[in-house]
Amino acid sequence: MADDMSAPTTPSPRPDPRAATALHAKLDAALRNAIIRALGDTGASADPTLKPATQARFGDFQANFAMGLAKSLGRNPRELAEQILSAGASLLDPLCEKLEVAGPGFVNITLRGSIIADALHEMDTPALGVPAPGRGRCVAVDLCGVNVAKQLHVGHLRASIIGDSMARLHERLGWTVFRQNHLGDWGLPIAMTLASLERAGANLSRLTLDDLNHAYRRAQAEGRDDEAGLAAARETQAGPHRIAELEAQHAGASALLTQTHETLRRLQGGDPSTVAAWKSLIAVTMREVFETAATLGVILDDTHSRGESFFRDQLAPTVDAFVQAGLAERDQGALIVRFRDRERPLLIQKSDGTSLYATTDLAAARYRIAQLGAERVIYCVDARQRDHFRDVFDAIHAIGWDRLPHGGTAQLIHVPFGAVLGADKRPLKTRSGENFTLKALLDEAVARGRREVHARAQQPDAPTAGLPHAELDAIGQAVGIAAIKYADLSGDVSRDYVFDLDRMVSFEGDTGPYAQYAHARIAGILAKAGGPSTAAPLQVSTAEERALALMLLRYASTVQDAAEQCAPNRLAAFIFELANAFNAFYQSCPVIKEADPSLRASRLRLCDLTRRVIADALSLLGITAPARM
């Protein structure tokens, strides 16, 4: 499957690329060979279309190849299915307890319990059966994307936790991951803020992000007073070689703007004290960003910062490259890249000769592919930038910057996420109409999580009863953060969702705390039993054991699927189904109380495996799994 990641248009190779588990692969191979035995070369390229059974009464797996195949051969699908099954009987019998043709030609497959147990034993390793197809390969994940001197808001929540999950999924599959925090740390807005702070005589060493945010907004308000001047000021994003010329143009601008230009000029010119001030602006911002990331459990630090300023020297060469390649043309003074299939061009240079955000994105993509060697570049950015990324990606394809240093083509993926809405279905705002800061949101979630956990611990029979206050606080924080992250990652990320803390923090239903509960419950059982007996043979006899075992066996392919499709909700759905399967199992199968020692030991191993898979899967969503709650 992973081999397909870099070349999505490649026809699917012989084995089913989704056949990630050993068991699925074996069954898939047996069916393929059965088809070839029955049909010879005409069956050589047939796909068994093997998948988990949609309903338990259909068995463990179903294969839907017969209908399509029969049609192309002009034959009766049921007859064809029967013929193939009997031709491959010697291959299928060792795996299957029961094979039957049903309905229009479905093949329902019930596996031998011993085969399931063997497969489960195989996955009972530290890696939990998850392979490492990404070993030796690189992926860049564009996440967070904060702006210096601006407060984090809910949009950054999504960009951070979706990106973090993408990074973790790929790391789990062996990829080398480059987290890329594309900071807004350059250009006029920064200069405006700096100039505003200078006027106020602020002591940059003891500012907070709030102070910066106010300065930024004050500067913006001041700028708005002189629309014409502001328009002119935008031009001051020019490179140093243009500054003198621009100075002349702006002679008529207001004193305020002149001051801003002056600040920008000093910054771009490398004036030591201005650069130092600029750096402290970034430091103040990032201190809070990293604090928030830590609270959220998002892996992010200084080494991931690759902001606009990082690419400032690459802007002119980027524009030149498009001109040289004949891909850019002059239009109304600006440089644009046109596309065959749409009216809208991509603007890469303004009429005053300066570049803009698309130029930075092009330079950044080139860096990620050519310098970092990323064969996938994943952008976790707001869905409203769909068109922008479509254009940027097509421009990169056109100029050939998607070619990897060692051959092959990089895949550029925009993971567009929707808005976070309030109860009124409008973008989340505070009562006063302000954007919700991320900090406020997290504080509330953590408070809710702690309240729930403390309340539960009051009950004398609660497993958390009597725990120290600080420990309950820690658990409550984990629960509150899990609630938010799970709610965000468990749906299709491209869609808007309504932020409803009551629902998120609920312990019932498809929520983060429910998954954490399942994990803590199992941890409690294992602790009481004195741990799992790892050497015990696994037995799969009851329907609930079988259902649980089959769920566990789907883990590896689910992780790969979630990574390949950049769809964390697939993994979240798996966690929920696994927790359900476990709870059903635990309801009807005695574990600690089981009298037969070998069955008891087998069930403890099932518990242990389930606990480890839930913890591992949650970790790939960036969610922690406390042992008690």
Added chain:
RNA sequence: GCAUGCGUAGCUCAGUUGGAUAGAGCAUCGGUCUUCGAAACCGAGGGUCGUUGGUUCGAGUCCAACCGCGUGCGCCA
């Protein structure tokens, strides 16, 4: 206007190469704790999958048109 995304149960949402009677959660109603963590489990009711047409053995899924909502649309990022 052009582009793009989305319309699935009262509410919030799943639904992977087209597959069997469209699934969950919440809410509602009814069962299950003197026994392993009941923050759980089991069951019931609840649907013209926006509308109409098309493709085919088969469409929530693919195609077309239409209706409704959202978002974007060269010198902001």
